[in-house]
Amino acid sequence: MRPLLQTFSDMNRLLAFVASFILLVPASAQDDCFNPDLSNDGIVGSADLLLLLSYYDLAWPLDTSFSCESSLEHQGYDYDVVQIGDQCWFADNLRTAVYGNGDTIPSLLSNTPWFTTLEGATAVYGDGSFFNTACTYYSTAGSWVCDEAQSLVVFGRLYNWYAVNDARGLCPTGWHVPTDEEWTDLEFYLMTNGFSLTAGSALKTTNGWDDDGNGTDDFGFSGQPIGHRDQYAGNFTGAERYGYWWSSSPNGDQAWYRRLSYDNSDILRSDEYLRSGQSVRCIKDQ
Numbered sequence: 001m002r003p004l005l006q007t008f009s010d011m012n013r014l015l016a017f018v019a020s021f022i023l024l025v026p027a028s029a030q031d032d033c034f035n036p037d038l039s040n041d042g043i044v045g046s047a048d049l050l051l052l053l054s055y056y057d058l059a060w061p062l063d064t065s066f067s068c069e070s071s072l073e074h075q076g077y078d079y080d081v082v083q084i085g086d087q088c089w090f091a092d093n094l095r096t097a098v099y100g101n102g103d104t105i106p107s108l109l110s111n112t113p114w115f116t117t118l119e120g121a122t123a124v125y126g127d128g129s130f131f132n133t134a135c136t137y138y139s140t141a142g143s144w145v146c147d148e149a150q151s152l153v154v155f156g157r158l159y160n161w162y163a164v165n166d167a168r169g170l171c172p173t174g175w176h177v178p179t180d181e182e183w184t185d186l187e188f189y190l191m192t193n194g195f196s197l198t199a200g201s202a203l204k205t206t207n208g209w210d211d212d213g214n215g216t217d218d219f220g221f222s223g224q225p226i227g228h229r230d231q232y233a234g235n236f237t238g239a240e241r242y243g244y245w246w247s248s249s250p251n252g253d254q255a256w257y258r259r260l261s262y263d264n265s266d267i268l269r270s271d272e273y274l275r276s277g278q279s280v281r282c283i284k285d286q
Contacts, residue, residue, distance in 0.1 A: 082220040085189035088284035093156025099168030111234030120163030155226040158277035171282035180249035180256040201265040213262030229277030244278040
């Protein structure tokens with residue numbers, strides 16, 4: 001199949017035809033360098049449009065549909081992918097411990113280094129010396145909170161925003177951490193497709209949330225209550241109650257994020273300080 005616009009002259013030809021078609025200029029009045037009357041019937045019309053599209057192996061109406069791959073591998077981990085509207089999202093939280101170029105992201109930071117660092121860092125909920133605190137913070141916490149290996153595989157890593165904003169990148173080639181606007185686009189799609197009051201529930205998993213706060217996971221997003229690592233003392237908090245996901249968009253000395261909660265059906269949009277440890281989802285470049 002030919003690329004749609006293989007050369008600059010191809011682009012000129014297409015633009016000249018579109019202009020001729022819209023303005024309905026008689027074929028006899030066209031520049032000799034390009035006669036849009038491709039069917040040679042004396043007029044510029046739909047027959048000529050179909051012929052031009054066939055030249056580029058296209059048909060009318062144009063097929064603007066697309067589909068996401070069902071899964072992909074990145075830095076040694078497999079990820080499910082879900083299509084929601086015209087966006088392709090990871091259906092799992094990111095788990096990579098390295099940037100796109102292979103450089104290691106600092107991890108296993110104790111409390112003070114975590115809330116004072118100005119560089120990228122990552123953590124697994126409850127890892128290192130914080131094991132007991134993470135396991136006992138909520139009495140309802142399941143065994144996954146106390147099992148670092150299981151927490152990593154199932155619920156992914158937490159990243160501060162310095163890691164999100166690092167030029168080396170967290171997501172695979174062709175993917176990126178979603179902007180605040182892309183999160184808003186997702187919310188708008190949910191609200192205009194029957195979930196105006198339950199957009200958060202539509203993204204939450206159907207199990208694992210405290211106090212009967214499970215969602216319906218209508219789109220396969222599988223938003224999980226992994227909690228976060230706070231920016232004030234480096235504590236792990238919120239397991240089974242909240243899920244936090246960064247955007248790549250700064251807001252002054254903070255950055256925008258989204259939160260799902262066990263006790264409501266909405267999606268919270270707010271900003272947080274850059275040292276907060278939150279989950280990351282990747283979205284495909286458009």
